[in-house]
Amino acid sequence: MSTIKSNLKQLGVALPSAPKPLGNFAPFIIDQNTLMISGQISVDATGNVVRGKLGDDFSLEQGYKAARLCAIGLLARANAALDGELDRIEQLLKLGAFVNATPEFGDHPKVVNGASDFMVEALGRKRGEHVRFAVGTSSLPSNAAVEIEAIFRVRTD
Amino acid sequence: MSTIKSNLKQLGVALPSAPKPLGNFAPFIIDQNTLMISGQISVDATGNVVRGKLGDDFSLEQGYKAARLCAIGLLARANAALDGELDRIEQLLKLGAFVNATPEFGDHPKVVNGASDFMVEALGRKRGEHVRFAVGTSSLPSNAAVEIEAIFRVRTD
Amino acid sequence: MSTIKSNLKQLGVALPSAPKPLGNFAPFIIDQNTLMISGQISVDATGNVVRGKLGDDFSLEQGYKAARLCAIGLLARANAALDGELDRIEQLLKLGAFVNATPEFGDHPKVVNGASDFMVEALGRKRGEHVRFAVGTSSLPSNAAVEIEAIFRVRTD
Numbered sequence: 202m203s204t205i206k207s208n209l210k211q212l213g214v215a216l217p218s219a220p221k222p223l224g225n226f227a228p229f230i231i232d233q234n235t236l237m238i239s240g241q242i243s244v245d246a247t248g249n250v251v252r253g254k255l256g257d258d259f260s261l262e263q264g265y266k267a268a269r270l271c272a273i274g275l276l277a278r279a280n281a282a283l284d285g286e287l288d289r290i291e292q293l294l295k296l297g298a299f300v301n302a303t304p305e306f307g308d309h310p311k312v313v314n315g316a317s318d319f320m321v322e323a324l325g326r327k328r329g330e331h332v333r334f335a336v337g338t339s340s341l342p343s344n345a346a347v348e349i350e351a352i353f354r355v356r357t358d
Numbered sequence: 359m360s361t362i363k364s365n366l367k368q369l370g371v372a373l374p375s376a377p378k379p380l381g382n383f384a385p386f387i388i389d390q391n392t393l394m395i396s397g398q399i400s401v402d403a404t405g406n407v408v409r410g411k412l413g414d415d416f417s418l419e420q421g422y423k424a425a426r427l428c429a430i431g432l433l434a435r436a437n438a439a440l441d442g443e444l445d446r447i448e449q450l451l452k453l454g455a456f457v458n459a460t461p462e463f464g465d466h467p468k469v470v471n472g473a474s475d476f477m478v479e480a481l482g483r484k485r486g487e488h489v490r491f492a493v494g495t496s497s498l499p500s501n502a503a504v505e506i507e508a509i510f511r512v513r514t515d
Numbered sequence: 516m517s518t519i520k521s522n523l524k525q526l527g528v529a530l531p532s533a534p535k536p537l538g539n540f541a542p543f544i545i546d547q548n549t550l551m552i553s554g555q556i557s558v559d560a561t562g563n564v565v566r567g568k569l570g571d572d573f574s575l576e577q578g579y580k581a582a583r584l585c586a587i588g589l590l591a592r593a594n595a596a597l598d599g600e601l602d603r604i605e606q607l608l609k610l611g612a613f614v615n616a617t618p619e620f621g622d623h624p625k626v627v628n629g630a631s632d633f634m635v636e637a638l639g640r641k642r643g644e645h646v647r648f649a650v651g652t653s654s655l656p657s658n659a660a661v662e663i664e665a666i667f668r669v670r671t672d
């Protein structure tokens with residue numbers, strides 16, 4: 202069993218099938234050693250969008266969990282891109298995170314840590330360490346709470 | 359005649375001259391095989407900014423058209439970057455799209471499809487398929503309705 | 516003395532130590548010839564966050580200075596990534612800029628020029644010319660006025 206799949210099993214996370222894009226675009230593209238994953242909104246294990254606005258009707262804890270769901274969806278897409286061979290991931294390079302929030306909100310990093318923490322737990326510290334941006338947005342597709350895009354470096358053999 | 363230029367002719371689209379940047383930055387940069395294009399706001403064929411806020415005074419149909427104008431501007435810049443040889447485009451890799459919208463809006467994907475659909479029509483399915491993010495924003499330069507950045511893989515010979 | 520460090524000296528800018536990330540992520544990653552820097556919020560020389568919302572309580576001039584502070588922080592992180600050898604920077608490729616603004620604001624390019632101008636002054640025109648996106652956002656971490664991410668091409672020898 203691969204290391205990443207072992208980690209996921211220990212975390213009690215079963216990757217869902219890769220979420221379908223909500224528009225006319227690809228869920229992922231592999232360009233040489235770079236795997237780019239489209240913006241993934243927060244969707245739960247049954248496929249329902251997790252909606253909410255931080256600073257309003259949605260708590261930090263809910264936001265953290267929503268960001269974690271984005272990361273799980275990103276990894277599900279990576280799994281599909283790599284034909285189930287998740288250990289072809291050499292490193293998560295970047296997360297770009299958008300948090301649906303009110304104009305007064307300022308705790309975006311605590312929300313997005315839900316995705317970053319999960320990536321480090323699933324990939325391990327060395328492969329999971331990444332750069333990121335985390336910003337607020339006034340609205341997201343389907344009124345989702347969080348949307349995150351990702352870039353991985355992968356082995357292409 | 360190149361395939362992409364034939365497609366554009368069939369679509370009835372004449373590429374404008376590449377829109378000038380609104381600040382101290384380059385409209386495009388070619389780094390090895392990667393062509394990066396700066397964020398392109400919605401500008402019509404006569405150079406006027408297409409302004410509006412989705413969810414407020416701007417309909418989905420207007421938004422779709424505004425996103426399409428961003429894509430036309432991106433392709434005009436690509437054309438300038440490639441000295442008019444558009445067929446040096448091997449693939450559109452990514453669109454990063456920001457939609458000027460009210461806090462309640464949730465149909466960003468339908469808006470941004472205006473850009474994605476155009477790219478697939480102009481470049482063909484194989485070269486036009488891309489990853490993307492589509493998010494809301496509370497404000498954009500010159501109160502434009504949409505801003506989109508792009509990354510292409512290009513032939514450098 | 517290196518050219519970039521000479522430029523900084525002429526500009527009267529002393530790079531601070533690299534700002535620490537506000538969450539579970541890396542301040543920078545070098546992947547082959549690409550140096551990616553995490554989103555850097557506006558922080559002054561003493562480490563205090565520069566807060567404000569353009570269009571509301573924060574002037575264009577304050578915004579320009581806040582964007583410049585982001586650029587200084589980005590260069591401080593680049594300096595740390597390159598073990599103090601800033602002249603390993605071959606080119607700034609991209610800035611991705613988020614401006615904390617009201618829904619009516621439209622002068623984001625003038626704000627973000629604070630970062631672009633500084634980069635061109637510090638790196639020189641040839642190494643400093645970059646693509647960028649500049650968009651509004653309704654909220655940023657710690658209520659910062661500006662957040663900017665960067666990508667550089669660097670020499671890895």
